[in-house]
Amino acid sequence: MTDQELVTRFNYPNGTLKNKLGITDAAELARREFQIVNENAIALLQHADKFPKIREIDQLNRVHRFLFDEVYDWAGEVRAYNLTKGDHFFQDFQTFREAASWINSLLNSANQNDRIAASAYAELLDNINEYHPFREGNGRSTKVFLQLLALQHRQYLNFPLHQDKMVAVFNQDGPIDYETLGQLLNVQELDQ
Template sequence: MIEERKDTEWYRRKFLYPNGTLKNKLNIKDAAELAQKEYLGSAVRALAFLRKNKKITSVEDLKKIHKIMFGWLYDWAGQIRDYELIKGDTEFLEYTRIKFGIEEIDEKMRQLASQKELANTDYAFLLDRLNYLHPFREGNGRSSKLFLQAFAANHGQVIDYPRSNKELIIAQNNADINQIARLIKVKSKSKRIKC
């Protein structure tokens, strides 16, 4: 569960029903039912987005992706957070520094944009920074992976993420870029698509 540091009561009123389930446009108050709808709905929208083959250039595109994936369910989808977040023992970038985090990611993407192919470590760096930025209330991992998948498509590449998210989450929480790079597999689109 994600917590808000400064004003927990404000946070609970803004985002949660009294039973702790995230407030949503479908007024679903059962957490398991909401999780299932969210997972399926966001997956369908992610696939539709990938099929459009949009060019990805900055964190502005991440905001659009998050809105596409989760806007049908949450009012706050695509909006950069303006409060502190902690998940378990992991503290994310202070909201007062998010602007600087976005600038760092955008600058790295500009540097990488002209390269024909990118290395695992390039994507690992971006995934690490996006995880620490954690710009949204929920859905950061899924939207960041889609964002980087679309960015990889700009370079004629595909990212294969590990089937189990556990190791990747541990590597991200430890900001271990080398381990993230070992866990993700980057392939040329032409080598991956074989029927």
Template sequence: MAGRFASWDSYFWEPGGTVLRNLYGERDAGVLARREYRETARRWDELVTGRVRVPRTYDAEHLRAIHRHLFGNVYEWAGEYRTVGMAKGWSNFAEPSQIDQYLADAARVIHLTDWANLDRREFAAAAARTFAYVNTAHPFREGNGRASKLFMQHVAELSRWRIDYSPKVSGVSAEIWNQASMLSSPDLGSYDPVPGSLVPVFYAMTQPRERPPAPADGSDAGDGSDAGHAAGPASYPRGAGEATGQNPGS
């Protein structure tokens, strides 16, 4: 897999192209975006309702399993780490060689946090710190936002809270979400992300859970029935490949 997708252009149908290679054989960007949206919406619902379950290990493999399920019928590389550098706006995401470390740091934060006893403000801070590592890792060529949002919902199952991404509930628009995510990127020359900008965002999206916290070992994480369907697979829809570009340093 890594050999097949070893360069920026290899993810596209042709060098300099704008449409990602996909299992539909679709070469029209608009058609691909609509088909991807419909497919991931269906697969998202399977995970949220508990009809399909992924092991709650709260680590890189957990995130990869979510991505694999969401995008497995769309992209050959679903669930596989990207092999190229990527950037969005003024933020560069982790180099491919750093992805595992950032996700390991996210897992460390999760496993060292007493989620079941956090109040709303403490939960928002812990969720922001966890997500900042996951977002900086940005491990996949496409679909990072959808996979990481669902991953964070699974993390929230460990607490008395849930995350509702609906702007109607939280007031968090796509612009606010994207700006806070970009501001959480590590400072120039630094490794650790800066999650402060994300704390008020997660606070606004935090709602009480109807179910008790799940055990930390993931043995009874529930069926996702209170996960919040408003947090759909593409809360802020866009065409495949539009949001990110090649890291100029790659």
């Protein structure tokens, strides 16, 4: 799909993402999306015990759909085109099968333990962030997805309010330091 085809498919002429709400002002859409997605995230996490145990990355699609379905027609649909943000190219969609297989192996390994190490959450966060399967809302969906996984292991991820330090870890030269990134996630054990 060409860049122009992507723009035509997903954006109104003024650049605002096409949405179910019919909002054509980007700032207004951002406000409504923020409100809807946060309400849905709270609802999902409050009823986390009803969500199937996190075992595979495909469950991220359900999380994304739950969070964004009121806003976008394509909520929960994995992209079939390449995506960039600034100078960064996310996972090539043609390699999604291999990426999903790798992430599933990380999930399988994490699920072998009663408690998951902070560095394991960090490695999952990095790989899912690079996978980036959706047009929009990857970060928020990933955080809720990982929070569900944590809750299933009687843990809580306290993501930093400001992302500067996390972004710096992702943007450093060389491999990601999962120990440092894990410390920023601040894994907390929940009372049993």
